[in-house]
Amino acid sequence: MTSTVVTASFVVAAMGAFYLLQERHVEQARVFLRLALPVGLISSVLLAFPTGDTQAKLVARYQPVSLAAMEGRFESGPRAGLNLIGQPNVRERKLDNPIAVPGVLSMLAFGHLYSDVKGLNEFPDKDWPDNIELLYYSFHVMAGLGTIFIAVMALANALAWTRRLETNRPVLWVLMLLFPFPYIAVTAGWLTTELGRQPWLVYGLFRTAQGASPTVHAGTTLFTLIGFCGLYAVLSVLFLYLVAREIGHGPEPLEPAERSSVREVALV
Numbered sequence: 001m002t003s004t005v006v007t008a009s010f011v012v013a014a015m016g017a018f019y020l021l022q023e024r025h026v027e028q029a030r031v032f033l034r035l036a037l038p039v040g041l042i043s044s045v046l047l048a049f050p051t052g053d054t055q056a057k058l059v060a061r062y063q064p065v066s067l068a069a070m071e072g073r074f075e076s077g078p079r080a081g082l083n084l085i086g087q088p089n090v091r092e093r094k095l096d097n098p099i100a101v102p103g104v105l106s107m108l109a110f111g112h113l114y115s116d117v118k119g120l121n122e123f124p125d126k127d128w129p130d131n132i133e134l135l136y137y138s139f140h141v142m143a144g145l146g147t148i149f150i151a152v153m154a155l156a157n158a159l160a161w162t163r164r165l166e167t168n169r170p171v172l173w174v175l176m177l178l179f180p181f182p183y184i185a186v187t188a189g190w191l192t193t194e195l196g197r198q199p200w201l202v203y204g205l206f207r208t209a210q211g212a213s214p215t216v217h218a219g220t221t222l223f224t225l226i227g228f229c230g231l232y233a234v235l236s237v238l239f240l241y242l243v244a245r246e247i248g249h250g251p252e253p254l255e256p257a258e259r260s261s262v263r264e265v266a267l268v
């Protein structure tokens with residue numbers, strides 16, 4: 001749920017930044033930013049801690065092989081680092097070109113810098129998630145974007161509190177251009193969970209391969225999938241068209257009574 005609040009805040013902040021850059025609907029744009037910036041900062045921080053932090057601890061406790069794959073961790077050991085950069089090389093069972101912050105993964109997983117975090121070497125290959133590369137990149141895109149969201153929202157709030165945001169066009173541009181990224185982070189988060197639980201439907205008990213129905217033909221599944229893709233493609237185009245139309249049209253002009261109450265709220 002917190003990720004939806006983050007997404008909504010970034011979209012509202014982007015709208016405010018867009019109208020300020022265009023010098024249209026300026027009074028409403030100030031209200032958008034006045035509301036979206038603090039909510040965006042608080043929800044982005046909550047997403048990292050305690051939400052993301054707790055998720056990581058639960059994965060470490062109940063799905064240790066998933067955590068090892070998310071971090072491209074092939075060997076066990078204490079003081080496990082969080083990889084900022086690196087490419088998992090599954091064939092050679094190592095992470096290429098890693099840059100890690102020592103101890104942070106141990107901290108994230110168990111709350112202590114020196115805790116032992118299991119690597120993939122502790123588990124049989126048949127229990128490894130099927131697509132370790134995509135899982136690793138999904139997790140890092142999500143966590144990386146989460147860190148960027150906190151930094152941008154902290155900067156934008158600091159500028160707003162000191163009344164310098166409206167004149168800072170680069171930061172307004174950043175706020176405007178960031179609006180698709182929470183959607184990307186949410187999708188990456190979903191991918192992390194879904195890829196991380198493979199090859200199990202019920203972790204440790206029931207494999208995904210055992211869940212396939214012998215009576216449903218592969219062609220039928222493909223046909224249904226193509227049908228859903230088509231439906232979602234049509235809905236996406238319609239959604240983008242309606243959103244673009246609403247943004248182009250903008251909010252209705254304020255009545256004089258509304259204008260004075262908006263002035264009280266909009267102090268960006």
Ligand code: HEM
Pocket residue numbers: 003004006007047048051052053055056059142143144145146147149182185186187188189190192193194196
């Ligand atoms: C900032 C650092 C972050 C950390 C440490 C973190 C941690 C995690 C972890 C460990 C999972 C996997 C849980 C599992 O496999 O059961 C997860 C899932 C998820 N994350 Fe993040 N996350 C972070 C940021 C974000 C951001 C910025 C977003 C979106 C705006 C996000 C959205 C999600 C979503 C939608 C899921 C899937 C939840 C589910 O399907 O149950 N996360 N996160």
